[in-house]
Amino acid sequence: xxxxxxxxxxxxxxxAALVGCGGGAAETPLPKAKTPTASHSPSPRADAAAxxxxxxxxxxVPTMAPGPGGLTPVYSRRAAKSRKSAExxxxxxxxxxxxxxxxxxxxxxxxxxxxxxxxxxRRLKVDATVFMTxxxxxxxxxxxxxxxxxxxxxxANHSYSHYAFASPCYGLPTVAGPDMTADVQRAFxxxxxxxxxxxxxxxxxxxxxYDDAALRALGPAGVTAVQWDVVSGDAFAKDADAxxxxxxxxxxxxxxxxxxxxxSAAPVTEQAIRRIVPExxxxxxxxxxxxxxxxxx
Numbered sequence: 001x002x003x004x005x006x007x008x009x010x011x012x013x014x015x016a017a018l019v020g021c022g023g024g025a026a027e028t029p030l031p032k033a034k035t036p037t038a039s040h041s042p043s044p045r046a047d048a049a050a051x052x053x054x055x056x057x058x059x060x061v062p063t064m065a066p067g068p069g070g071l072t073p074v075y076s077r078r079a080a081k082s083r084k085s086a087e088x089x090x091x092x093x094x095x096x097x098x099x100x101x102x103x104x105x106x107x108x109x110x111x112x113x114x115x116x117x118x119x120x121x122r123r124l125k126v127d128a129t130v131f132m133t134x135x136x137x138x139x140x141x142x143x144x145x146x147x148x149x150x151x152x153x154x155x156a157n158h159s160y161s162h163y164a165f166a167s168p169c170y171g172l173p174t175v176a177g178p179d180m181t182a183d184v185q186r187a188f189x190x191x192x193x194x195x196x197x198x199x200x201x202x203x204x205x206x207x208x209x210y211d212d213a214a215l216r217a218l219g220p221a222g223v224t225a226v227q228w229d230v231v232s233g234d235a236f237a238k239d240a241d242a243x244x245x246x247x248x249x250x251x252x253x254x255x256x257x258x259x260x261x262x263x264s265a266a267p268v269t270e271q272a273i274r275r276i277v278p279e280x281x282x283x284x285x286x287x288x289x290x291x292x293x294x295x296x297x
Contacts, residue, residue, distance in 0.1 A: 061154075061200050062295035064224045071215040072203075076227040078254030078293050088253050088285045091293040092121075092276075093129045093156075093228065094261040094269075095204065098136040100161040106139055111263040113140045117270040118147060118261070124277045127152050129290040130261055131204040131226070134160035134187030141194040148196025154289050156202035157223065160186040165218075169209035180217040200291055202226045226290055228258040232272070235260060240271035247276050251285070256293065 064073035078089070098112045106112060113136070121128055130147055132155050137144040148155045159165070160183045164172035175183050184203060191199050203223040205214070210225065218225070230250035234243045247257055259273075260266035277287070 061291045070219045072218040072225050074225045077229040077256045086253050089288045090251050090285050091256045091288055091290050094259050096130055096132040096136045096261040098133050100135050114261045114263045120270050126287045127289045129154050129156055131156045131158040133158045133162050134190035137190040137194045145195035148198050154198045154200045155196050156200050157187045158204050159206050162206045164207050164209050165205050165214040166209040166211040169207040172207055177217045181221045184221045228256045230255050230257040232259040234266040234269045237268050240268035243272040244275040
């Protein structure tokens with residue numbers, strides 16, 4: 001079996017700028033989850049390699065069973081195979097991106113956070129999953145702790161420094177195979193050090209890029225990889241209505257939407273959310289975290 005590297009054209013600008021993952025102008029086919037079997041466990045998979053540190057998760061959350069040969073499983077949406085899976089639920093996910101070398105830019109005033117977005121999600125009572133880099137948590141520990149302490153949110157892993165786990169990946173530097181598990185653990189450590197408690201053992205590949213080698217290398221991390229089926233197009237977008245329309249046109253029961261929690265790279269996301277949420281609710285949709293989407297699918 002060979003899984004090709006999943007490079008989405010929507011990530012070209014993000015990869016070049018090393019600030020984003022998961023935005024773009026058009027939706028392209030996504031990898032299908034391998035064994036669509038969820039299990040509820042308070043810790044990573046029991047088949048994780050000896051000596052690997054577990055992800056610091058709180059409570060029992062659903063994960064997927066490993067794929068053939070112990071490959072890290074990949075989840076992109078709730079499969080529409082039953083009445084339950086046809087329920088009108090949607091998971092909004094937000095990538096909080098920052099790389100190790102962007103400290104000077106942050107010190108100079110560039111904002112990689114978006115507290116107004118988080119405040120709007122709270123005001124609108126929207127459950128959501130934030131895929132956070134460890135570097136972001138280090139730059140904004142108070143916000144990471146606040147997000148990770150709010151029952152409406154859960155924090156998932158987006159690597160430590162947004163380096164690619166497969167190449168080519170739009171110019172992103174690449175994490176060496178032997179270092180992949182350590183990179184993921186370093187991000188989990190950053191969440192723990194910030195005081196975040198609602199942390200789940202899910203991982204999103206920077207740039208959406210992965211292959212068999214990456215899935216095999218991440219086995220000891222005990223994570224479920226989470227992709228998406230709806231690309232919001234919020235990365236570097238200037239038209240909030242265009243972002244909202246792209247999401248509204250793409251959402252189906254069980255969809256998983258990728259957006260951003262990074263003001264400098266996605267400045268209109270909060271404005272788009274103010275339209276997306278009421279319109280989807282008017283269609284009968286309920287907003288859930290990835291853990292609920294995966295657990296009830």
